Amino acid sequence: MVHSDVLDRAFAALADPTRRAVLETLGRQGSATVSELTEPFEISITAMKKHLAVLEEAELITTEKVGRSRHCRLGTDRLDDAMAWISFYQRLWERRLDGLDAYFTLRKGQQES
């Protein structure tokens, strides 16, 4: 299992609507500059840079200086780690629901008979 620090940082980074919107944009476009990412929001470039630093620290994005602008892209490994935990958890949960469903079907059958 992934070291929990990695998941702590990934989920904490996801706990903000601006940061989630940035990931959605990068998911759609593949790459964007800091200015392009800031444009749709009513926040300063400085505020956006702080959000990007949190995402970069969580390794959910990578950034690269190209000429005078900084280009952002989605990271891959950490995202996979977070997804792996979520999928694992989701499977546990679905198995519980299947169990409950079977239980209620059984109960219903018993009440009807």
Add this chain to the structure above:
Amino acid sequence: MVHSDVLDRAFAALADPTRRAVLETLGRQGSATVSELTEPFEISITAMKKHLAVLEEAELITTEKVGRSRHCRLGTDRLDDAMAWISFYQRLWERRLDGLDAYFTLRKGQQES
């Protein structure tokens, strides 16, 4: 789309190893008392109660007083909301990867010919 406060709280609640472990236990067992949940950790009942309050506030669990103990269960709706966002984001991401894969396959083909 779900109101972002809901996702903020859900992801923030997931950003802690103890809270994730609690969800895993509830996913496996379905229900557990506060004492049962505290047992595997080197933390006090008070510290666990704080974690459970965060999970309950995020609506990831529900708790119910039964006699002298409090029983915890997984919540459903909020979990589904968080999963919906993640799945949406994962699809965006996979589509990007498919696009990149197609691009590199194309490039490789061009280089080989």
